[in-house]
Amino acid sequence: MSNFAAPGGKASSIPLVGREVEPTLFEMSVPGRRSFQLRTTGVPEMAIEDIIPASHLNPKMVEIAEVSERDLVAHFTRLSHRQFSVDLGMYPLGSCTMKYNPKFCDAVAAMTGLNGIHPAAPASLTQGWIELLWTLEQRLVSITGMAGATLQPAAGAAGELTGLLLIRAYHEARGENRTRILIPDSAHGTNPASVTLGGYEVTTIPSNDRGLVDLDILKQSLGPDVAGIMLTNPNTVGLFEEEIQEIAQAVHESGGLLYYDGANLNAIVGVLRPGDMGFDVVHMNLHKTFATPHGGGGPGAGPVAVSERLVPYLPGPRPVRLADGSFGWSNVATSIGRVHGWHGNALVLARALAYITVHGSEGLRRVAQHAVLNANWLRVRMSGFLPAAYDRVCMHECTLSAASIKAQYGVRGVDIAKGLLEEGFHSPTVYFPLIVDEALMFEPTETESLQTLEALALSVERLVIRAQTDPESLHAAPRSTPVSRVDEARAARMLKATADAS
Amino acid sequence: MADYIPHTEEEVADMLGFLGMNSLDDLFAHIPAALKLSQGLDIPSGITEPDAAALFNGYAANNVAANLLCFAGAGAYDHEVPPVVRALGSRSEFVTAYTPYQPEVAQGVLQAVFEFQTLVSRISGLPIPNASLYDAATGMVEALNMAAGSTGRNKMIISSGIHPHWRQTARTFAHGTGHETIEVPLKNGQTDWSQVDCADAAAIVIGYPNYLGVLEDVSVARALADKHGALLIVGADPVASGILKTAGQWGADIFIGEGQPFGTALSFGGPYLGLFACTEELIRRLPGRIVGETVDTEGRRAYVTTLRAREQDIRREKATSNICSNQTLMAVTAAIQLGWLGTAGLREVALACARGAHYLQEQIVTIPGVQAISDESFFREFAVRLPMSSETAIVEMAKRGFLAGVSLSQLCGESDASIEGDLSRVLLIAVTERRTKAEIDAYVQALREVVSQ
Numbered sequence: 001m002s003n004f005a006a007p008g009g010k011a012s013s014i015p016l017v018g019r020e021v022e023p024t025l026f027e028m029s030v031p032g033r034r035s036f037q038l039r040t041t042g043v044p045e046m047a048i049e050d051i052i053p054a055s056h057l058n059p060k061m062v063e064i065a066e067v068s069e070r071d072l073v074a075h076f077t078r079l080s081h082r083q084f085s086v087d088l089g090m091y092p093l094g095s096c097t098m099k100y101n102p103k104f105c106d107a108v109a110a111m112t113g114l115n116g117i118h119p120a121a122p123a124s125l126t127q128g129w130i131e132l133l134w135t136l137e138q139r140l141v142s143i144t145g146m147a148g149a150t151l152q153p154a155a156g157a158a159g160e161l162t163g164l165l166l167i168r169a170y171h172e173a174r175g176e177n178r179t180r181i182l183i184p185d186s187a188h189g190t191n192p193a194s195v196t197l198g199g200y201e202v203t204t205i206p207s208n209d210r211g212l213v214d215l216d217i218l219k220q221s222l223g224p225d226v227a228g229i230m231l232t233n234p235n236t237v238g239l240f241e242e243e244i245q246e247i248a249q250a251v252h253e254s255g256g257l258l259y260y261d262g263a264n265l266n267a268i269v270g271v272l273r274p275g276d277m278g279f280d281v282v283h284m285n286l287h288k289t290f291a292t293p294h295g296g297g298g299p300g301a302g303p304v305a306v307s308e309r310l311v312p313y314l315p316g317p318r319p320v321r322l323a324d325g326s327f328g329w330s331n332v333a334t335s336i337g338r339v340h341g342w343h344g345n346a347l348v349l350a351r352a353l354a355y356i357t358v359h360g361s362e363g364l365r366r367v368a369q370h371a372v373l374n375a376n377w378l379r380v381r382m383s384g385f386l387p388a389a390y391d392r393v394c395m396h397e398c399t400l401s402a403a404s405i406k407a408q409y410g411v412r413g414v415d416i417a418k419g420l421l422e423e424g425f426h427s428p429t430v431y432f433p434l435i436v437d438e439a440l441m442f443e444p445t446e447t448e449s450l451q452t453l454e455a456l457a458l459s460v461e462r463l464v465i466r467a468q469t470d471p472e473s474l475h476a477a478p479r480s481t482p483v484s485r486v487d488e489a490r491a492a493r494m495l496k497a498t499a500d501a502s
Numbered sequence: 503m504a505d506y507i508p509h510t511e512e513e514v515a516d517m518l519g520f521l522g523m524n525s526l527d528d529l530f531a532h533i534p535a536a537l538k539l540s541q542g543l544d545i546p547s548g549i550t551e552p553d554a555a556a557l558f559n560g561y562a563a564n565n566v567a568a569n570l571l572c573f574a575g576a577g578a579y580d581h582e583v584p585p586v587v588r589a590l591g592s593r594s595e596f597v598t599a600y601t602p603y604q605p606e607v608a609q610g611v612l613q614a615v616f617e618f619q620t621l622v623s624r625i626s627g628l629p630i631p632n633a634s635l636y637d638a639a640t641g642m643v644e645a646l647n648m649a650a651g652s653t654g655r656n657k658m659i660i661s662s663g664i665h666p667h668w669r670q671t672a673r674t675f676a677h678g679t680g681h682e683t684i685e686v687p688l689k690n691g692q693t694d695w696s697q698v699d700c701a702d703a704a705a706i707v708i709g710y711p712n713y714l715g716v717l718e719d720v721s722v723a724r725a726l727a728d729k730h731g732a733l734l735i736v737g738a739d740p741v742a743s744g745i746l747k748t749a750g751q752w753g754a755d756i757f758i759g760e761g762q763p764f765g766t767a768l769s770f771g772g773p774y775l776g777l778f779a780c781t782e783e784l785i786r787r788l789p790g791r792i793v794g795e796t797v798d799t800e801g802r803r804a805y806v807t808t809l810r811a812r813e814q815d816i817r818r819e820k821a822t823s824n825i826c827s828n829q830t831l832m833a834v835t836a837a838i839q840l841g842w843l844g845t846a847g848l849r850e851v852a853l854a855c856a857r858g859a860h861y862l863q864e865q866i867v868t869i870p871g872v873q874a875i876s877d878e879s880f881f882r883e884f885a886v887r888l889p890m891s892s893e894t895a896i897v898e899m900a901k902r903g904f905l906a907g908v909s910l911s912q913l914c915g916e917s918d919a920s921i922e923g924d925l926s927r928v929l930l931i932a933v934t935e936r937r938t939k940a941e942i943d944a945y946v947q948a949l950r951e952v953v954s955q
Contacts, residue, residue, distance in 0.1 A: 022609075025841050026617070034846055036842055038850060038854065041854060042939035043938070051857070051879075052745065052856060056746050064847075073589075076590045083607070083610025087597075096600055106597070111559070113564075114558075117769070118905060121905055122909070128563065129565050131564065132561045143543055154640065157814070157826045158824075158825075188815070190815075192814075192818040196820070197678050296615075297601040298827040343772065354554060358554050359548045360549065373517055380520065417604070421606055446506075450516075484800055486798045492809055498631065499616070500620060500623060
């Protein structure tokens with residue numbers, strides 16, 4: 001058995017402080033206080049009425065808040081102390097790939113020569129940025145086994161919709177009117193939502209009892225009206241679609257295209273490529289596989305790479321290297337057009353290239369290998385008290401089920417998840433994927449140590465024992481966090497979305 | 503080669519033994535061999551952080567625009583971002599958090615977003631904000647989708663005073679939604695509604711100020727929307743709310759805006775911040791997340807993402823939008839920046855921008871051959887026609903230390919309904935509170951030289 005001489009740290013070792021309510025910025029406001037300081041411009045101070053017609057002027061001031069710089073710092077620092085983060089502890093949130101975000105990548109994004117650049121500055125003045133973006137596109141194309149890419153989509157869902165519009169453009173150029181997209185019942189919710197916005201109808205493909213796409217039903221569902229299929233591989237229960245070659249062949253034979261949802265790319269990066277599996281379109285979540293920080297819900301970045309036949313339709317303008325070795329922008333008439341106000345989430349893209357540059361080919365392969373190693377170790381380590389929904393080798397995440405714990409003790413998956421917060425770990429993903437009863441999906445990522453994994457497993461084991469001995473305490477968990485369980489029904493029923501709402 | 507994996511070789515061997523495996527390859531044994539990469543990826547070998555830093559310093563050094571005094575705008579502005587905002591906005595608790603799915607340990611982000619939403623509501627003059635969208639361009643697409651859902655119509659009347667990139671983005675996504683987008687030309691910098699048929703329109707979209715900086719009479723658009731039962735979408739510069747009427751005061755049903763001016767660096771265009779707010783009637787069609795106030799089991803005030811039944815993970819193909827990740831960190835930063843500015847600061851910034859722009863405009867039209875493209879009132883940005891190509895002028899001005907503005911031929915292509923006639927000589931110029939009189943005077947002198955050459 002493993003040596004755990006070095007204990008794994010967890011966030012319960014620090015005070016995620018505060019059981020007292022923090023006032024809002026508006027409650028802290030005192031008329032006349034201020035913190036801003038601006039340049040002394042020397043520009044003539046014309047009367048506002050002399051430069052803006054009265055009909056446009058707001059007779060009232062828009063009230064913000066009036067606080068001192070010291071109070072501003074205290075307020076947001078206290079808020080930050082009421083927030084779990086990767087830097088604080090393990091975030092085993094399945095399907096979210098909450099790995100360590102290297103500080104080096106942040107330092108790159110903080111370079112004035114990158115973050116101080118206006119997006120409309122001409123190519124001759126922004127050669128470094130265009131080269132950076134062009135280089136990233138080359139890397140992503142290599143990593144996915146595709147022919148070209150767009151960096152514009154701002155997040156995974158934006159990438160999905162972009163990919164679907166590319167599929168649409170391809171079929172329309174061939175004079176084909178295809179109306180349906182196939183999606184497995186285990187898919188992320190963004191997939192069907194994107195399909196609707198792409199102007200397609202969803203046909204759901206059930207999973208078989210092994211947690212994989214049912215190939216027979218898939219084949220029966222194909223036809224001349226099917227534009228394509230969206231797949232996540234490994235899929236959302238963390239299992240590899242072993243029949244992917246047969247799936248690809250069947251879809252292509254019926255004239256459809258294959259879309260790869262790259263949410264789970266961390267499991268295969270450097271080991272397999274979606275292009276070699278037969279996919280035509282791939283979106284990547286750079287904030288997952290390539291470790292750009294998630295910012296509490298964004299920004300992400302969702303570049304889309306495509307096979308040769310879809311390259312003509314990619315959003316423009318695209319970064320290109322010109323014959324003289326300099327860099328510029330290219331736009332082609334067949335492009336679907338732009339999908340972002342400028343060039344995409346550029347600083348996120350720069351961070352991702354920094355991550356790829358440091359890792360290189362072998363480093364990225366090690367990422368996938370160790371992500372899969374950690375997930376399987378955790379799956380087997382916990383099998384005695386929290387069984388896997390599918391008892392075999394998983395990829396980068398494992399889907400466990402609290403169904404038997406619920407049946408025996410009345411403790412649900414969400415109670416285990418909330419209990420983990422008291423233990424100093426972020427919860428796993430709960431109740432997703434929808435096809436697993438009382439699902440708890442753990443994704444440890446490759447950056448967590450063996451000692452941390454052991455500490456997590458011991459915590460989960462303690463919770464399962466608590467489920468037997470003291471289930472009520474788990475229904476009431478968590479108690480040691482800044483707030484306990486919140487009244488979600490009240491939030492929806494009596495909506496208060498601003499401090500001004502009554 | 504470097505990575506951030508903590509395992510020692512002994513630990514890996516130990517873990518594999520625990521799984522009954524001999525090598526890391528065994529973890530992938532169930533995958534068809536034909537699919538596996540026999541060689542590595544076709545990308546360079548990894549290098550250390552210090553070696554990579556040299557590479558990225560090289561990219562940064564090749565962006566010579568970094569050294570220029572910025573007079574470019576077009577939705578991306580060079581505002582003051584003070585050290586206090588940078589310090590708070592880069593706190594790793596905000597930067598490295600995930601979406602607040604577990605509110606008990608996410609009150610920090612949730613409360614900051616609640617404060618952001620309050621500020622968006624006040625700036626827009628509309629009661630229902632959301633927790634952010636990617637940027638203003640995609641925000642406008644969400645607004646169009648909302649209008650289509652609300653009215654059951656698909657005809658979108660968009661003023662060409664809306665930023666060209668926003669309009670281009672709307673055209674792209676219309677391929678999927680089937681929306682008909684009709685762009686209304688400008689005349690003298692103002693939308694010319696006289697020729698457009700607004701019957702059966704879902705939405706009428708207007709910029710305030712429009713992308714050329716001109717202050718449009720939004721009440722004309724409101725009246726058209728009322729007449730035809732369409733929603734009014736106002737794409738407003740949020741900084742303008744420091745002195746100008748809000749979108750809500752003009753009667754907007756939906757406000758969209760680019761939040762970059764509130765604490766986000768120019769960043770080569772991203773990540774930026776899509777601002778969005780609407781009336782209460784439209785709340786069930788709101789795209790993306792919204793944070794609401796509630797209480798915990800002990801009665802303490804708490805925050806949580808709410809009205810979740812609209813969202814993609816629950817509603818799937820019937821969701822109001824497909825958005826999941828948004829721009830939360832930029833939203834938190836905007837709340838911090840606005841907290842720093844305060845009531846007086848927002849007004850002072852808006853005023854300083856307007857004064858600087860008017861001061862520059864008065865000087866620049868004294869240069870022979872330089873003409874304003876409109877004699878209408880403007881806020882902090884304006885367009886002029888030069889006696890030469892604006893792209894050439896920008897290159898020449900860069901040699902003198904200025905990013906002179908944005909060339910409309912670069913922004914729009916060869917022609918655009920917003921400009922009558924040739925747009926290759928049109929230069930769009932913005933002034934922020936960071937530009938001094940001395941810098942503006944030097945700019946005018948430099949442009950005088952450039953156009954006389």
